[in-house]
Amino acid sequence: MKKNWLFGTISILMICITVFSFTSKRAVNSPSARIQTIIIDAGHGFKGSLSAGDGAFGSEVYEDKVTYEVAKKVVDEIKKQLPDVRVLESRPTPFFVGLHERANFANENKGNLFVSIHCNYAPKLREVRMEGHRQETYYVYSGKGKKKKKIKKTRTVPIYKTYYHPNPANGTETYVFAAHKTDDKEDIIMENGDVFQNEKDDSTFNVNINDPIVKQQVALWTKQFFSNSVKLATIVEEEFTGIGRFSRGVKQRQKGIWVLQATAMPSILIELGFLSYRPEEEFLMSDDGQQQMAASITRSIKRYKDLVEKGPTVQNINGRK
Ligand SMILES: [Zn+2]
Secondary structure (H helix, E strand, C coil), X not given: CHHHHHHHHHHHHHHXXXXXXXXXXXXHCCCCCCXXXXXXXECCCECCCCCCCCCCECCCCEHHHHHHHHXXXXXXXXXXXXXXXXXXXXXXXXXXXXXXXXXXXXXXXXXXXXXXXXXXXXXXXXXEEEEEEEEEEEEEEECCHXXXXXXXXXXXXXXXXXXXXXXXXXXXXXXXXXXXXXHHHHHHHHHHHHHHHCCCCCCCCCXXXXXHHHHHHHHHHHHHXXXXXXXXXXXXXXXXXXXXXXXXXXXXXXXXXXXXXXCCCCEEEEEXXXXXXXXXXXXXXXXXXXXXXXXXXXXXXXHHHXXXXXXXXXXXCCCCC
8 A cells, every 4th residue: 555655656746757857858959939930832843844933823823932032022021130049941942942951951851931932823713605596317217127217317416615705703811731631740749758768868758648737738739820820810911912823821721731731830821813814824934923912921020029029928838938
């Protein structure tokens, strides 16, 4: 009995130490900590001489070129406006980079923010019109055996023609990953936990990832990343509206954006506009349009940074500001 009591006390003490180590270590990299490293991710990429481009295509330009040029401008703007921040590119050249590679790059560099830049596309609208009629010949058979007769007949049938129209869909959209689909994201956060475990200066740091308390902590982190992603996405769309762009709002994608689900940091995906809509394609191809978008994105990041670093409503997981 006495032995059990002692064992129980030691166990509780061990759990407390573990959880304390876990939370205090995490505070360094918590979603509300200082934003020191921003990852700018230019969507898609040139896959070699055999293909003209990658991603969505307008009448003149492929998405990979627009995202690359806007991303470069965002990087330049951040360097100018936020000189104390480290800004890194997950796709630094025009060439394609795989999604896993992008996410690993962001995680390995301990990014505090992941901003992926893309362009939208809407397929042409298909319209089928009836345009007049024509005579069609067909045959019927009557009788049986040797008496069987083939009779030629005619009938009137409508003529249909298919037309394709430019899709008028336009505007900006900013995506956040689905909050309930957290498994992948939690796994990656746990992997970061392993990195901390291996740090030389803290040999006693040992997290049992199957511990329900630790699991709960990770779930909370995932939620915090989500809410910060929504905050940033909302600011981005506000800034786009401010320069006269039509905003389709902040949206949530259930699947298909592995980069956003696998990065252990608040992350958003910006759709700059529709390349299928000629006025937006022209705007996004122009140096001025790209510069305006890059400046808006940078202003949003700056506002978000101020909000999470100084804002009264944001607290880290230990309850401290
Ligand atoms: Zn894209």
